[in-house]
Amino acid sequence: MKQTIHTVSYEVSQVLANVDEDQAVKAAQSIENAERIFVTGEGRSGLMGKAFAMRLMHAGYEVYVTGETITPSIHEGDLLLAISGSGSTGSICQFAEKAKGQGAVITAVTTNAESRLGEVSDHVLVVQAATKKRLPEEPETIQPLGNQFDQSLHLLLDAVIIYAVNQSKKTNNDEMTNRHANLE
Template sequence: MKSVIETVANEMSTVLANVNEEEALQLSQELKQAKRIFVTGEGRSGLMGKAFAMRLMHGGFNVFVIGETVTPSIESGDLLVAISGSGSTGAIYQFATKAKDVGANVFLVTTNRESKIAAISDGVLVIPAATKYRHPHEPKTIQPLGNQFDQAVHLVLDATIIGTLNNVESDTDFAEMTKRHANLE
């Protein structure tokens, strides 16, 4: 088991080392400028999106997850962060198109810079990880399906939030974040 853990850790180190810092900085800037942030993803990407939204909320951002019953309408000045390994997930493409139609910005987190969602996005953060499709340009992995992409998304988006909060003039410190943490648990 130790060798499997070490292999996964080495894979993650390689993927993370190849993330384009400028793309992560652009996402950080979009987060800071957005009136409200909306997050979407399907399947495990959606779960990573929910974790991202929760961390944003802890950081004091006004954030919603697409598909929840309390999610309001997206508007001009808002940001949609779309997570799709392929960059072509049908429902996410529809959400991105609608967001653009009302004047919101769209930022895609994906492995595929040439995808149809990337083509309509205001920014793209490429996670150079393997997906369930195992395209020739994707790195090798011992992990099944899109595990490598999902893990890297979680780590990169958490790091992006940390970096964003470290560069924002606010009172968002550990004590404030703790106050925002769920207390009905």
């Protein structure tokens, strides 16, 4: 068991070590510059997106998740952060194209900058991790499906929020705690 834990954490640390710092900084800046932030993803990428959206809310950003009943329409000045490991998930690409048509900024988080999602986006944050497709250019992993992408995505997006908050001095831990759910 210890060896499996070590290998998984090593794999994720290797993925994160290969993140392009300029891309990550641009993702943080797109968050900081947005009037409102919309997060979209399907499946496990969507779950990581929801965790990211919750952290953005804690940090004081106005944030929505696509598909929720209270999500308003997107407009110019807004950001759509679109997550798709392959960059080809149909609904995510459609959301990005629609948001682009409304004047929103699109930041893609994907393994493939040349994908349909990457091409429509203003900014791309590449996560060089294995997906369920196991393409030849993806790194080796002991993990099934897109686990390596999901885990790396979770940590990377947390780092993006921490960076954005630290750069803007927008909030602090006490304020974030006050925004945490209290109907529990």
